[in-house]
Amino acid sequence: MSNDDVLAAQIKSSIITKIKTQEYLPGELLPSERDFATMYSVSRYLIHDIFDELISQHYLIRVHGKGTFVRKPEQNRVALGVLNESKNASFTSLVRNFGIEISNKCLGTGIIKNRKYFADKLGLSEEDEIYGIHRIRLGNKEPLAIEFTYVPIHFFSDIDNYNFEHISLYDYMKSKNHLPVKFNETMVMVEAGEKLQKHLHLPSATSIVNYIEFIGYDENGNLVEYTESYSRPDKLEVRFVTNDI
Amino acid sequence: MKKKLLTLDVALSKEIKYMLKEEHYLPGDKLPSERKLAELFHVQRLTVRGALNLLLQDKTIISKPRSGYYVAPKRILQSIRNFSLHSEEDSGQLTYELYDFKKIEADNYLASEMLLPEKSKIYKIVWLYSDDTQLICINTTYIPEYIYPDLTQQIAASAPAIDLITNNCQITLAKSNQKVTLLYADTKTAQILNIPVDSPLMKYKGLMYDKQGHLAVFFENNMLIDRFGFIREVVL
Numbered sequence: 001m002s003n004d005d006v007l008a009a010q011i012k013s014s015i016i017t018k019i020k021t022q023e024y025l026p027g028e029l030l031p032s033e034r035d036f037a038t039m040y041s042v043s044r045y046l047i048h049d050i051f052d053e054l055i056s057q058h059y060l061i062r063v064h065g066k067g068t069f070v071r072k073p074e075q076n077r078v079a080l081g082v083l084n085e086s087k088n089a090s091f092t093s094l095v096r097n098f099g100i101e102i103s104n105k106c107l108g109t110g111i112i113k114n115r116k117y118f119a120d121k122l123g124l125s126e127e128d129e130i131y132g133i134h135r136i137r138l139g140n141k142e143p144l145a146i147e148f149t150y151v152p153i154h155f156f157s158d159i160d161n162y163n164f165e166h167i168s169l170y171d172y173m174k175s176k177n178h179l180p181v182k183f184n185e186t187m188v189m190v191e192a193g194e195k196l197q198k199h200l201h202l203p204s205a206t207s208i209v210n211y212i213e214f215i216g217y218d219e220n221g222n223l224v225e226y227t228e229s230y231s232r233p234d235k236l237e238v239r240f241v242t243n244d245i
Numbered sequence: 246m247k248k249k250l251l252t253l254d255v256a257l258s259k260e261i262k263y264m265l266k267e268e269h270y271l272p273g274d275k276l277p278s279e280r281k282l283a284e285l286f287h288v289q290r291l292t293v294r295g296a297l298n299l300l301l302q303d304k305t306i307i308s309k310p311r312s313g314y315y316v317a318p319k320r321i322l323q324s325i326r327n328f329s330l331h332s333e334e335d336s337g338q339l340t341y342e343l344y345d346f347k348k349i350e351a352d353n354y355l356a357s358e359m360l361l362p363e364k365s366k367i368y369k370i371v372w373l374y375s376d377d378t379q380l381i382c383i384n385t386t387y388i389p390e391y392i393y394p395d396l397t398q399q400i401a402a403s404a405p406a407i408d409l410i411t412n413n414c415q416i417t418l419a420k421s422n423q424k425v426t427l428l429y430a431d432t433k434t435a436q437i438l439n440i441p442v443d444s445p446l447m448k449y450k451g452l453m454y455d456k457q458g459h460l461a462v463f464f465e466n467n468m469l470i471d472r473f474g475f476i477r478e479v480v481l
Contacts, residue, residue: 010362017357039458040360110250117259120266132250181481188320188474189427189447191302208427208445208470211303233427240325240423240451240477 004046011040012050019059024070025237030060032067103141106165107134107199111153121215121226122152129153133164136199143200145231155224178224180216187212187238192230200232210238254295257286261296262305265316276306276314304471318376318472323449325423325477338376341405344383344437345371346398348390355387359452359463366390370406373437380438381472387463392416407453410462416455418462423451425475434467445470 018024030036033051037044051068054060062068112118112130119126131153137145149169151159155178162172173179190211192202200209209230216225251259261282270276277285282293297314300306307317321339349355349369356363367387374382386406388396393414400409410416428448435442450465 011360014357014360021357023358039454041458108250112250115251115256115259116267117263120263134250183479185477185479186322186474187425187476188303189445189470190304193299193302210425210427238425240421240425240475242325242421242423243419 004042007040007042008046008050011036011042011047012053015050015054016059019070028070029066030068030070103138104165105136105138106163107136107146109133109160109164112150118150118226122150123223124152131156131159133169135164139235142235143232144235145229146196146199147227147229149225149227151225152223155222173218173224178218178222180225181219182217182221184215185212189233190230196230200230202232209233210236212238253288253292254299257288257292257296258299260286261300265305270316272316272318274316275312276316278313320472320474321376321381322474322476325475339374339381340376341372341374343370343398343402344373345369346401355463359387359389359460361389361460368393368396368401370401372405376472379469382466382468383434383437385465389460392459392461406464407462416461418453419456420454420458421451423449425449427470428467430467438467438469440469447473449473449475 015024024030031039033044033047036047040047051060051062055062055068058071060068061071110132112132113128114126115130116126118124118130118132119128122128122130124130129152130150133147133149133151135147135149136143137147151173153159156173156176159172164172170179188211189208192200192207192209196202196209197204197207202209210233212229212231214225214227214229215223216227218224261276264270265276276282276297279290279293279297282297283290286293297306297308300314301308304317304320306314308314319338347369349367351359351361351363351365351367353363355361355367356365359365359367361367367389370386370388372384372386373380374384388406388410390396392410396409400413403409404412407418411418426448428446429443430438430440430446432442434446435444438444438446447468447470448465449468451463452460453462453464455461
């Protein structure tokens with residue numbers, strides 16, 4: 001075997017292992033052939049050949065104009081990152097496009113006033129009105145996360161006319177020119193209480209869930225979103241990618 | 246009429262959180278009694294209990310039997326940019342000791358995690374982190390031999406692995422891929438951390454690459470879930 005063959009076999013087996021161990025998740029977009037080539041210091045052609053082989057062995061699928069994805073089995077651990085709605089795919093807090101069917105179930109919406117905690121989080125004064133949206137996020141109809149989102153009404157005066165089970169909240173915020181583009185996030189793990197257990201269909205009374213708090217700013221630096229998100233760690237994986245190159 | 250968005254216990258738990266912040270409560274400080282809180286916020290004792298329960302679940306507070314509720318120890322918040330616990334601002338409260346250092350050959354697991362051939366030479370460095378009361382994290386760092394050919398236990402003990410690489414090897418860590426998952430302590434981990442087997446733990450692991458895209462470090466941290474958190478700033 002030539003050097004390249006050895007290398008190709010190694011790279012291939014490591015990709016397969018990553019798929020099997022769900023380092024690469026079903027439906028996930030893989031780094032480009034170019035990125036892989038750089039990562040392993042090999043030529044793009046070699047990576048292309050490896051991908052071809054993995055495609056023929058049903059590990060990967062190639063979608064024209066989009067890239068190469070991990071093939072989805074029938075059901076599996078679904079998405080990663082956090083169930084936000086941004087279209088921006090890579091490197092963000094946000095879900096990459098996984099091809100799973102995401103739907104929302106609205107638990108309630110309404111106006112909050114005179115709640116110091118929320119006013120403080122959104123940088124408002126106590127008497128300012130805040131609009132809250134409580135939703136369950138489902139992937140292929142299974143609950144993945146529950147999200148409590150709060151936005152200042154003064155940016156979104158007609159928000160109560162929309163149903164965010166069907167409309168993307170971020171599309172709506174964008175239409176008002178207040179799409180959040182910068183986030184401060186805090187992630188911890190917490191114990192799920194009774195209500196969360198019920199909503200997320202958690203198996204037992206002592207279940208641990210991911211808890212992520214987002215503060216979102218629009219491009220002018222306005223604080224436009226405060227969200228508390230609880231998600232199932234067995235369904236959603238929290239990943240961070242940093243790249244300073 | 247529409248149902249109220251916030252139930253009473255949730256609303257009160259947030260008010261109490263705000264009070265703790267505004268009135269500069271510190272870890273270990275005692276909260277007012279249930280009765281006092283009920284008076285303060287004009288709610289029923291039952292609501293207070295519900296709210297405190299929520300705060301117990303997210304580890305804002307802890308309860309001491311027959312004594313009351315106290316502000317929980319502060320979580321150590323790790324910025325996703327800084328790769329080393331040692332260098333965190335909060336690390337003043339941490340002590341650490343080198344637990345293990347050896348040169349090993351990559352087994353199947355490491356080879357696949359690190360995308361290296363099996364049997365590659367790797368340094369394994371294990372640090373234990375404690376706060377003032379207990380062990381809170383096992384940090385295992387794997388460094389391929391090609392990154393630091395002459396690494397010794399003495400050098401390894403002198404500084405956190407990441408600092409060694411950046412300072413001694415002049416490597417700039419430019420890319421990383423990290424994830425946080427939930428796992429349950431196996432026998433060995435439980436023993437080291439002195440916790441029951443199957444206790445939930447946060448597993449934080451990641452790969453770091455230099456500017457050329459070569460793997461420099463693979464790390465795995467097993468952390469007590471109520472002692473750590475992660476913070477990050479994301480700009481789209």
